[in-house]
Structures are given as structure tokens and as C-alpha cells.
Amino acid sequence: MRTRPLANTQLHASVLALGTVKLGRNHGLKYAEGFPLPTDDEALALLRAASDLGINLIDTAPAYGVSESRLGELLPRVAPRDRWILCTKAGESFENGASTFDFSPAAITASVERSLQRLRTDRLELVLIHSNGDDAHALDAAGPALESLKSRGLIRAWGISTKTPEGALRAANECDAVMLTINAGHPHDLPAASTAGKRGAAVLVKKALASGSASATRSAAALTDALRLALTADGVTSVVVGTINPDHLRANAAAAEETLRDRGN
Numbered sequence: 001m002r003t004r005p006l007a008n009t010q011l012h013a014s015v016l017a018l019g020t021v022k023l024g025r026n027h028g029l030k031y032a033e034g035f036p037l038p039t040d041d042e043a044l045a046l047l048r049a050a051s052d053l054g055i056n057l058i059d060t061a062p063a064y065g066v067s068e069s070r071l072g073e074l075l076p077r078v079a080p081r082d083r084w085i086l087c088t089k090a091g092e093s094f095e096n097g098a099s100t101f102d103f104s105p106a107a108i109t110a111s112v113e114r115s116l117q118r119l120r121t122d123r124l125e126l127v128l129i130h131s132n133g134d135d136a137h138a139l140d141a142a143g144p145a146l147e148s149l150k151s152r153g154l155i156r157a158w159g160i161s162t163k164t165p166e167g168a169l170r171a172a173n174e175c176d177a178v179m180l181t182i183n184a185g186h187p188h189d190l191p192a193a194s195t196a197g198k199r200g201a202a203v204l205v206k207k208a209l210a211s212g213s214a215s216a217t218r219s220a221a222a223l224t225d226a227l228r229l230a231l232t233a234d235g236v237t238s239v240v241v242g243t244i245n246p247d248h249l250r251a252n253a254a255a256a257e258e259t260l261r262d263r264g265n
């Protein structure tokens, strides 16, 4: 798996990353179909497939149910800690079927400390603010606490998973990293990706397959087309595709390789 520099961390992230919403939560989501949470054996098979493919960036969040705690238990059974780049989020909680948001310094700090415990680690490579849609407020409120966590050495880099093109552009100009939506139906964040790339900030892409839409996943060619748009967009570091199916993960890795083979990036 090809890698690209992850902002100023000295780390290199795989161009395809694993999104783990479906590892920990199966209600209150927008996917077309319901699904049971994978068993531990199934989750281990998925994580082993990721490791075998050279995927090192794992994206999770406190709002993804038991995703963080499962990763904390299972990842060490697959590969040592320094083999993984862990990205989690802060600001959103999902409990009793509903999301709540708190971007205050105390809540952000407590959230990161809880993520460290659940992920069974002493540092996180990347923490993103889990925006509620008001990206500007989330950045203003949570940014100083994340900067302080960074200066304490608990996190290597921070940014925001944005919901608006304006928020994306601001984060691209200010943060170490930004998570954007890029797919055929949502090209609006492409300028922010380019801006971030020029600054050396990391750009992670979410929803590259439009959350599994039929048009993006109906064939190998459609999959390659969908991934190409995100993987080759100016400034993009890594495309975070969510899956709990190891065969889908392998197909995505093959499509990514095919896309980038002749480009040298």
C-alpha cells in the first residue's frame, strides 16, 4: 500500500484508511441497509486483512459506539502499537440513540483522555473535532484544548471533520489536518483539500463511496472511479473507507493500487 506524509508528524499514512463506524455502532446511521455488529473473530479478520494490505491509518470516534474499545482490545492482537496511526475524534457523544455535542475545553480534554484509555494507548496520532455542522464554533471552542493536548505530547496532530465548505477552507488554512467529504455528488470540498495540501496539512477523505451508494459500488469499475476522484484530488493524504467486509477492503485496496499505479503518488 502506498503511503503519504501525514502533516508534520514524520509519519506516513496509507493512502487507503479503514473507517470503523460499523465496528461499533449499528443504529442511528444513514447507511441504506442495517447490519449486525461483527463478532470479535470477524473484526480480527478485518483488522488482519488491513494489516496484510499495508493499511496503517484507522479512523474511529467516541460517537461510534464501542468502536474505540474494540480497537483497543483487538489491534494489539494484530500488530504492535507503532504499526498503527490512530485517528479519533472529540466533541460528539452518541448515547441512548442520540448525539450530543460539547466543544468546551473540559469536555474535549476529558474526551481525549477517555479515548486514550479505550484505545489502550499513551498517545494519539490525530484527533479531529467531530463537528455538529457549526464548524466555525467547533473550531473556536475546541481548538485551544487540542493545542494544549498537543503540547503535552498526548496527541501528535489535530484538526476537524467538517460539515461545510467554509469550515473546510478555514481548517485547511489553520489546522494540522482536516477530514472532508469528496465524492461525485459532493465536489465542494476540493478547494479546501488543495489549500491544505499546499500548507502541508493532512487531508483525510470521508464518504468517498457516498456511504456505499449503489452508483459507487455496483461494479469494480464504479468502485475504481469513485476512489480515483478522492485519491487523486489535489492535496489528499488518505481516503478513509468504512467497511466491515474484508473482501470489500481487499477490493478497495486493489482499486486504489490500480488508480495510483501509473501516477507515482
Ligand code: NAP
Binding pocket: 018, 019, 020, 021, 022, 031, 059, 060, 089, 130, 131, 161, 179, 205, 206, 207, 208, 209, 210, 211, 212, 213, 217, 223, 240, 241, 242, 243, 244, 245, 247, 248, 249, 251, 252
Ligand atoms: P463510505 O466509506 O463512502 O462508505 C461505506 C459503505 O460502503 C459501507 O456501508 C460499506 O459496506 C460500503 N462499502 C465499502 N467498500 C465497499 C465495496 N468494495 N463494495 C461494496 N460496498 C462497499 O462512507 P462512510 O462509512 O460514511 O464514511 C467512511 C468513514 O469516514 C467512516 O467509517 C468514518 O470513519 C468516517 N466518517 C466520519 C464522519 C465524521 O467525522 N463526521 C462522518 C462520516 C464518516 P460494507 O461494510 O458492506 O463494506
